[in-house]
Amino acid sequence: MAVRRTRPRESAALVAFGRQLRRTREAKDVKQETIANLTKISPAQQSRIEAGKRRATRQYVEIVDDHLEASGSLINLWEDLNKDGHPVPIWFDWPQIESEATELITWQHSIVPGLLQTVSYTREFLTTEEAVEARIARQGILTRESSPPTALVALLSEAVLYHLVGSPEVMREQLEHLLTMSKLPNITIQVVRNNGRPAGTGGAFVVATMEDRSEVAYLETTIRGITTDAPADLGALSDAQRELRARALPEDQSQDVIRKALEQWT
Structure with a gap:
């Protein structure tokens, strides 16, 4: 959703x-x-x-x-x-924050993050072509040449690779796209295997590091997305990141896991 x-x-x-x-x-x-x-x-x-x-x-x-x-x-x-x-609350315009960030670290337990989605995959979640085009346009920060491309670390639950979104054809194209994007020097994709006590149970999130090294986070909830830079929130997300990265497979092994999942959709 x-x-x-x-x-x-x-x-x-x-x-x-x-x-x-x-x-x-x-x-x-x-x-x-x-x-x-x-x-x-x-x-x-x-x-x-x-x-x-x-x-x-x-x-x-x-x-x-x-x-x-x-x-x-x-x-x-x-x-x-x-x-x-406690700092006074404020909401930020996340796409603007995202475009200005030098690094993004995201955790997704259910779906491929928007910055790595194909058009067909995106269409399964958005209802208008305008919304689809807007999401795909945001991906330009990963390959832009006018300024240094944003560094992206995507931590994906292994389950993301096996959740059927749309059709097997859509999934095959999406996983092939992940493998292609993982070859870019500014993109790291790691698969997290949640064996035993699961990590990252608080929900999907993205943490943006800005040019001045400050951080802003985007949290996904059932009701709405929340953008925050409250120290307590960032501290909790730092703990979650540490646990997730400890369970994440190295890049080359993650690519092997994606290739293995790709077999199911071929």
């Missing part, structure tokens, strides 16, 4: 912090690029913080407060907006 993506919504708290940060910076006649260099983030990420589209870490706020001689006002505001130590 295709997961319906929610539209990003604005967080009033993040917008309020971003506006105050911008006022303080401009009052000191400091450029965005200066703050970005000081805090080791990209100018684009700095712009998003001031626009209320990305949350700032406490370490970031402490550095900026000191540089702008804000006397702790930015730190106090950040603390007021982060009740009980």
Whole structure:
């Protein structure tokens, strides 16, 4: 079943912090690029913080407060907006995050991830050609030449290879496509054999690492997809990744497993 993506919504708290940060910076006649260099983030990420589209870490706020001689006002505001130590919630536009990421790590227990799907496979989940074209277009980040292609690590449950989607012909084409994509230097596909106590039972997910090494995750649920960069969420996903990768077969063995599954659909 295709997961319906929610539209990003604005967080009033993040917008309020971003506006105050911008006022303080401009009052000191400091450029965005200066703050970005000081805090080791990209100018684009700095712009998003001031626009209320990305949350700032406490370490970031402490550095900026000191540089702008804000006397702790930015730190106090950040603390007021982060009740009980938990960052205020915000939803991101995942396709935008995905396109800007330097690396994506995904876990799928039921179906092939969208970035590795064939057109025929995709059509089994989406109801309009427009939606199909949009999903396939997103795959361009893996082969683009205008900028470095995104690195992708796809951890797939072995069951994904045997779930009939559409027809045997669709499955055969899809598994052949996985083998082709696995040969690209920026793509790693590993099969996870969940023998004994299963791993990754919390659901499918994708973790994006951005240019400034920050992370954003996309979680699939029955109701909707959730995008988050909350530290607690990222910590839980880090634990899940570690367990999954410990059970994942090496690349060459994973390719052998895919070839073996391909026999069923031939």
